[in-house]
Amino acid sequence: xxxxxxxxxxxxxxxxxxxxxxxxxxxxxxxxxxxxxxxxxxxxxxxxxxxxxxxxxxxxxxxxxxxxxxxxxxxxxxxxxxxxxxxxxxxxxxxxxxxxxxxxxxxxxxxxxxxxxxxxxxxxxxxxxxxxxxxxxxxxxxxxxxxxxxxxxxxxxxxxxxxxxxxxxxxxxxxxxxxxxxxxxxxxxxxxxxxxxxxxxxxxxxxxxxxxxxxxxxxxxxxxxxxxxxxxxxxxxxxxxxxxxxxxxxxxxxxxxxxxx
Amino acid sequence: xxxxxxxxxxxxxxxxxxxxxxxxxxxxxxxxxxxxxxxxxxxxxxxxxxxxxxxxxxxxxxxxxxxxxxxxxxxxxxxxxxxxxxxxxxxxxxxxxxxxxxxxxxxxxxxxxxxxxxxxxxxxxxxxxxxxxxxxxxxxxxxxxxxxxxxxxxxxxxxxxxxxxxxxxxxxxxxxxxxxxxxxxxxxxxxxxxxxxxxxxxxxxxxxxxxxxxxxx
Numbered sequence: 001x002x003x004x005x006x007x008x009x010x011x012x013x014x015x016x017x018x019x020x021x022x023x024x025x026x027x028x029x030x031x032x033x034x035x036x037x038x039x040x041x042x043x044x045x046x047x048x049x050x051x052x053x054x055x056x057x058x059x060x061x062x063x064x065x066x067x068x069x070x071x072x073x074x075x076x077x078x079x080x081x082x083x084x085x086x087x088x089x090x091x092x093x094x095x096x097x098x099x100x101x102x103x104x105x106x107x108x109x110x111x112x113x114x115x116x117x118x119x120x121x122x123x124x125x126x127x128x129x130x131x132x133x134x135x136x137x138x139x140x141x142x143x144x145x146x147x148x149x150x151x152x153x154x155x156x157x158x159x160x161x162x163x164x165x166x167x168x169x170x171x172x173x174x175x176x177x178x179x180x181x182x183x184x185x186x187x188x189x190x191x192x193x194x195x196x197x198x199x200x201x202x203x204x205x206x207x208x209x210x211x212x213x214x215x216x217x218x219x220x221x222x223x224x225x226x227x228x229x230x231x232x233x234x235x236x237x238x239x240x241x242x243x244x245x246x247x248x249x250x251x252x253x254x255x256x257x258x259x260x261x
Numbered sequence: 262x263x264x265x266x267x268x269x270x271x272x273x274x275x276x277x278x279x280x281x282x283x284x285x286x287x288x289x290x291x292x293x294x295x296x297x298x299x300x301x302x303x304x305x306x307x308x309x310x311x312x313x314x315x316x317x318x319x320x321x322x323x324x325x326x327x328x329x330x331x332x333x334x335x336x337x338x339x340x341x342x343x344x345x346x347x348x349x350x351x352x353x354x355x356x357x358x359x360x361x362x363x364x365x366x367x368x369x370x371x372x373x374x375x376x377x378x379x380x381x382x383x384x385x386x387x388x389x390x391x392x393x394x395x396x397x398x399x400x401x402x403x404x405x406x407x408x409x410x411x412x413x414x415x416x417x418x419x420x421x422x423x424x425x426x427x428x429x430x431x432x433x434x435x436x437x438x439x440x441x442x443x444x445x446x447x448x449x450x451x452x453x454x455x456x457x458x459x460x461x462x463x464x465x466x467x468x469x470x471x472x473x474x475x476x477x478x
Contacts, residue, residue: 052308052383078377079306081271083437116385117326143303144295145277146377150304151436156347209325211383212310260347 002244003129004164005048005087006041013041014048017164043087046131046165047110051216053080053159054207055106055135057148059222060195066225075198075206078146080135080220081154088163089247093256094232095138095155101230103248104135104223105181105238107174107193109200110165111217116208123204126213129168132246133161133220134238136230157256159220160238160248171242174200178241179224183234191224193240265312265390267341267362269442272312272388274337274366274449275429276303276374278422282451294375302424302432303374307366307446311388313474319367320386321458321477331370332456335449336407336464336472338419339364340426341394346439354430357439361400362391363464363472364446371453390444393470400426400447407454407464414454422448 002017004027015027015036025038057076058064064071086092094101112128136158141151171177174193181189198206203219230236232252239245254261277283277299290298313319322329343359366388369381397403400419407415419426426447433445456462458478465471 052310054379076376077379079308079379079383081273081306081437083271083440141301143299143301144297145299145303145374146305147375148377149301150273150306151301154304154306154437156438207379209323210380211308212385214310257348 001170002164002166004046004162005044007044008036008041012044043089043162045085045087046162047216047218049216050082050085050218051214053082053084053218053220055080055153055220056198056203056222059197060191060224061197062191062195062225063223066227071197075203077207078148078153080159083156084154084159086157086160088160090157090160090249091251091256092136092157092160092248093251093253094230096253098138098140100139102137102139102227103181103230103236103238104137105179105189105240106133106135106220106223107177107179107240107243108133108161109219109221111213112215114212114214116212118204118208118213120201120205123201124168126204127168127200128215129165130171130174130243131161131165132238132240132244133159134236134246134248135159135220135223160246162246163244166243177243180239181226182237183228183230188228189224189226191226195224196221265314267390267394267442268312268444270440271443272307272364272446273433273444274305274307274446275424276305276449278302278424278448279417279451280421280423283423285451302429304433305377305382307388308383310385311383313386313389315389315392315472316474317386317389318475318477319389320384322369322384324369329369332367332476333370333453334365334367334407334456334462335453336405336415337364337366337446337449338400338403338405338466339390340430340445340447342439342441342443344441346430346434349431349434351427351431354427357430359441360394360396362394362470363405363466364444365389365462365464365472365474366446366449389472389474391470391472395469397469403466403469405464405466407462409454409456409460409462415450415452417448417450419447
């Protein structure tokens with residue numbers, strides 16, 4: 001089952017995504033079973049109470065090579081603030097006066113059960129399901145302190161996520177899922193989760209050795225090669241086979257912040 | 262979700278903000294992997310599993326299944342936001358503050374600052390946050406004093422931070438919108454104090470608030 005959260009008539013609503021959604025565009029309210037048209041909602045982050053957002057750097061062998069890095073011997077994990085999250089078909093902004101902002105299409109594993117010191121063998125019992133995120137980076141802002149630093153990776157709106165959370169069992173094997181990114185309809189990134197260096201069970205074991213994992217925590221598992229600069233007006237679609245396709249519109253900093261600019 | 266009644270969203274900490282440490286590290290900053298002193302505040306999150314309270318026992322860290330050889334603690338003045346704070350100037354920054362409290366950052370020894378220190382900083386219960394949120398006219402005039410088992414180990418005047426409270430709020434508010442219940446710990450002593458299992462850690466800002474914690478076994 002696919003679970004989503006939307007704004008409908010000014011209120012946040014939990015919905016399921018109907019099997020025939022691609023044809024009907026219909027969502028079903030979890031409260032009263034009412035069928036709602038996608039055209040009448042604003043998509044939100046599918047995780048209701050986002051916990052810790054872990055993200056992986058250089059976790060695809062091909063991407064590490066693209067950035068001229070040796071593949072890491074230990075996972076490169078960083079944390080992101082929940083201010084970065086926004087839903088499907090929403091705006092993300094390009095900061096003023098920068099040279100290079102790129103998307104990162106990533107498979108996200110969402111924790112469904114609290115645990116510590118979880119073994120690799122038991123790890124999948126702690127996963128509720130999966131979603132897609134676009135973990136944008138502003139390369140101009142990289143500094144060699146806690147790299148990738150928060151200025152690069154914790155900006156408002158720069159981690160769109162969704163459209164929905166799909167139950168783990170509906171996806172099954174995640175070790176060879178195709179990932180693609182299209183910018184304005186052009187294929188710009190293509191890869192497979194088969195190239196992941198540190199896989200989801202490894203990461204659950206690794207992180208839970210350090211700290212307690214809780215429901216709502218998320219692990220964004222990194223991105224394959226294929227970086228491209230983004231500009232206001234661009235539409236970027238990050239898609240992962242069997243999981244979903246996440247659409248984001250790039251706007252200027254001024255458009256995004258409006259009165260607060 | 263939060264085990265702390267004050268912090269609700271983000272706990273943002275500022276590293277390398279002690280001027281004494283910052284100046285002493287200039288030669289190291291020039292070398293690899295840093296290749297230059299930081300131009301921006303050096304920030305890290307203490308995630309929600311770390312949040313704890315005044316009076317709480319802080320778990321002694323396990324590293325690969327064995328008790329950590331050493332833990333350290335630093336205390337910081339902490340800014341608690343009372344309203345949404347997005348892209349504010351330094352001049353107006355303090356208007357968004359509900360009040361001030363203390364944060365203890367317990368961690369493994371800081372080895373270096375190149376990569377995010379998940380192993381060292383994200384330990385369960387390692388970020389106790391004070392019970393009181395107190396309005397203060399001039400946070401730059403405050404001093405944080407930390408004692409371990411009754412002996413003073415650090416005395417950090419806020420005025421000696423590389424970047425002050427208003428500047429940090431402004432800079433961070435241009436990176437991420439801060440919400441009511443978000444907290445910024447503005448700066449820790451460069452020399453974090455070593456602690457042992459069972460130690461009692463006490464920090465105080467005179468006339469504002471105190472924070473007491475005990476290390477677990």
